[in-house]
Amino acid sequence: LSRKHSATERRIYPVEGPDEQQPDEMLMDRFCEGDVRAFDVLFARYARPVHEFLSRFAGRGAADDLTQTTFLSMVRARGRFRRGDAVKPWLFAIAANAGRDHLRRRGRDDRARGAERDARSAPAAVPDPSAELDVRAALARLPDPERAVIVLHRFHDLTFEEIAAALGKSAVAVRVRAFRAYRRLRAWLGGDRP
């Protein structure tokens, strides 16, 4: 996957049409039955959010491989999806597990270096690149479980309840993690004591 993709390889299956309007749960039912078209729509809907989550959680360098791992896991484990469950937390749970496993294997120091490198190579589309560097570095310093909560909460619009379902934790535990993480970030970014 790490090889460069040519323009012709960047083909995405078109998903316009009535399928695109279907809710996740209906698409998931069809996908679980092996419907490739339903998978295409789910992929189009979630590939970018999952990729963004993994970029922020595990670093840009690993995001492509981890996104692939996430969607392969989704295909392989669809027999375990419980009908009626929400798709988004289930999919982000897979991504979070893949990201955690990657970070565990790679080691925290290496990850911190990668995050700083990512930050330096970030596109300069923000008004103050140094502020972004600070925020990215602060995010990278968070313990993995807290960073997962913050990224899902702040950037992917999941509620504490949904994050709890995704991470297999209680909502109370997720709230505590979120408060701790926001407190650390507030200290690092604003000069408070952590």
Added chain:
Amino acid sequence: VSAGCTAVLDLLDRRAPEAEVELHLRGCADCRRWYETHRALGSLAAPAPPGPAAAIHERARAELIAHPRATPWWRDALFAAGAALAVAAVGVLMVGGHGLVLNSAPAVAIALAAAALLAALAVTAYAAFAPGPHALWTAPAAAAAAAALLAAGSGAYPDWCGPYWEAGLRCARSELVFSILPAAVALALLRRFAFSAPRALAAGLGAGIAGLLVLHLHCAIGTASHIGPFHLLPWLVVAVLFTAARRLTPTLSFAR
């Protein structure tokens, strides 16, 4: 977390209207600082990283086309439990040169303890492979099986079994050997799940039941001082070693 007022985080979490958030922020210094941090993170939201390559879609699509039928979770559970049962059956036959059942406890007690072991096997297979967190069932099922084995002990220690340590280590070794194949099967199946220590412990306990069942039927020593350290302790050792092995093996699928 001593963080002062955190109401704004709850307001944001439940997507309260902006006016409500503003109203709270006006009168709460704590929350204004929380809110600033929350907003500061927004500087990362704008430059979204490039999207995933289409090759990712192609690969996942190809996997789906190659395997259009989903594997139901119970198939893995049945396979793992079946492997443990098959090894237990073969094990009893292998060591049964002097008789299949050497346990001298009453037949009803032997049957009840065996039933408790089979129930524990079913529960551990369910806890290890069913979707959702079911590990809470593992400990009571394992404890009930252990209690049943101790309660069904005949109390006998025949002379021909040999000295305490020699006989005990023979049992422990047999149990570990009979656990290897079911553990290997369970390990291969569990690689399709994200690592979870409770799941791995459940699967390890399930794998260890093969050896435990063989010893329950074939071991003639029925004292608690033998069953505890040489039947039950190796069972726990198998579960712990299994969990460590699962932690070290690569994962094929990261779904729970």
